[in-house]
Amino acid sequence: MSSPFVLPLLGGALIGLSASLLLLAHGRVAGISGVVGALLGPVRGDVAWRILFLGGLLTGGLLLAWLHPGGFPAPVALDVGRASLLGGAGLLVGFGSQLGSGCTSGHGVCGISRGSVRSIVATLTFMATGVLTVFLVRHVL
Amino acid sequence: MRSSLCALLSGLLFAIGLGLGGMTDPAKVLAFLDVAGDWDFRLALVMGGAIAVHAPLRRLILRREQPLFAATFPSFPRQRVEAGLVGGAALFGVGWGLAGYCPGPALTSLTSGAAAAWVFVPAMLAGMAVARRVSASRRVKAEDPSEAVRA
Numbered sequence: 001m002s003s004p005f006v007l008p009l010l011g012g013a014l015i016g017l018s019a020s021l022l023l024l025a026h027g028r029v030a031g032i033s034g035v036v037g038a039l040l041g042p043v044r045g046d047v048a049w050r051i052l053f054l055g056g057l058l059t060g061g062l063l064l065a066w067l068h069p070g071g072f073p074a075p076v077a078l079d080v081g082r083a084s085l086l087g088g089a090g091l092l093v094g095f096g097s098q099l100g101s102g103c104t105s106g107h108g109v110c111g112i113s114r115g116s117v118r119s120i121v122a123t124l125t126f127m128a129t130g131v132l133t134v135f136l137v138r139h140v141l
Numbered sequence: 142m143r144s145s146l147c148a149l150l151s152g153l154l155f156a157i158g159l160g161l162g163g164m165t166d167p168a169k170v171l172a173f174l175d176v177a178g179d180w181d182f183r184l185a186l187v188m189g190g191a192i193a194v195h196a197p198l199r200r201l202i203l204r205r206e207q208p209l210f211a212a213t214f215p216s217f218p219r220q221r222v223e224a225g226l227v228g229g230a231a232l233f234g235v236g237w238g239l240a241g242y243c244p245g246p247a248l249t250s251l252t253s254g255a256a257a258a259w260v261f262v263p264a265m266l267a268g269m270a271v272a273r274r275v276s277a278s279r280r281v282k283a284e285d286p287s288e289a290v291r292a
Contacts, residue, residue, distance in 0.1 A: 008183045011162020012190020018154035019191070020198035025147035027208030029215055030155060032245040037269045041277070049148040056152020057245065061252035063153075064160035071160040072253040073168060083260050085239060090247075090261040092236030094268025097244060098276070100229025101219075104243040105155075107230070108188050113196040114217075121222050126234030127174075133238025134174040 019110055022053070031106020032057075033097035100126075144210035156249040162187035165250050167241025167257065174238050229272075 019030035026049050028035070035050050064071050078086075097103045100122055102111060107126075111119020163169040163184055172181035203214060237243050242250070242261050250258035 004183060005186060008162045008186035009190040011158045011160070011164070012187040012192075013194045014154050014158030014161065015187065016158075016191040016194025016196075016198070018151045018158060019195045020202060021147055021154065022151040023199060023208070023214070024202045024205075025144060025151070025209045025211075027211040027214045030151065032155075032243075032248065033269070036244065036248070036266075037273065040266065040270050041273055048145070052145050052148035053152035053155075054248065056149040056154075057156045057248050058152075058252045059149075060153045060156020060160065061165075061249040064157065064165070064249070065253035068160055069253075071163070071165050072250060072255055073166055073257070075254065075256065078256050078260065082257075086242075086257055086260040087264040089236040089240035089242070090264025091268040091271075092232050092239070093243060093247075093261075094236075094265035094270075095272045096229045096231070096233030096236060096268075097265075098229065098269050098272035099225050100231075100233055101226060102230075103233060103245070104188075104237075105245050109191040109195060112188075113192050113199055116217065118219065118222055118226055122226055122230040125227050125230035126237060129231045129234030130174045130238035131176055131234075133235045134171055135177050137239070138171075138175055139177055 015105070015109060016113075019105075019113075029106060029110045031102050031110055033094075033103040034101075034106050037098050096126075147210070155245065158187075158191070159246050159249050162190075164243075164246045165253070167246075170237070170241040170243075170246075 015030075022028050022030045028049065030053075035053055039047065039050050039054075093103075100107075102119065102122060104123075104126075107116075107119040107122040112123060159165050164187060169181065169184060172179065173184040175181075207213060233243075240257070240261055242258065244265060247258050247261050247265060251262060
């Protein structure tokens with residue numbers, strides 16, 4: 001196996017391990033939009049593990065920036081156009097993840113791992129509209 | 142205490158996996174979605190690798206009576222593919238294709254100092270809040286008999 005495939009597979013394996021650990025410890029699905037979304041309407045007794053998981057994510061980002069800075073894009077100044085695009089995209093991702101009951105992790109990893117038809121449909125759908133969006137932006141507009 | 146450690150460690154592993162796998166670089170994500178261009182399929186290996194590890198471990202874990210620090214394992218009562226599921230996923234994909242960020246990588250990127258993530262994440266949280274608000278008010282209407290008669 002040559003090197004360009006090792007990191008994606010290793011990264012994926014760690015995500016699979018993370019999801020398994022959360023299921024074993026808390027009986028929870030490691031879907032980021034679900035973990036974080038429920039913090040916006042917090043239910044007593046169902047907050048601590050979410051904050052801790054989020055804290056782990058943010059700590060992980062810090063560690064990565066230190067040990068594997070190539071994993072992040074080189075810093076660029078944002079102009080108004082780029083910032084508006086990112087803001088609009090963020091709204092769509094946030095809104096869509098709640099309406100669609102999941103994101104890349106919840107549907108794409110955890111849902112498909114248990115063979116959920118809903119998750120397979122959702123994953124194929126967001127892959128398709130993602131591909132279509134990139135196609136329109138890069139090759140048509 | 143130990144339960145806290147598990148949730149923290151789970152988040153940490155998740156972030157490291159995203160970063161090593163390439164998901165925190167929006168350029169790589171867009172190259173993965175650009176099937177008509179210079180297609181880079183490698184991010185499919187991240188999802189594949191995650192499923193290859195989680196699917197069998199999940200089966201082993203579910204042999205237990207209950208999780209270590211909770212009463213029950215999750216149940217998934219909803220089986221039907223509703224319009225909201227497909228519509229939500231479709232909007233999600235459009236945003237993903239515009240920015241190259243999905244929720245996990247965007248949150249992980251906050252502490253890397255990526256300016257794009259600091260614009261994307263507040264907007265994402267706002268979008269989540271709006272969707273939750275809409276679905277909560279719908280649920281109230283559905284439970285209100287006077288509304289049900291009118292509908």
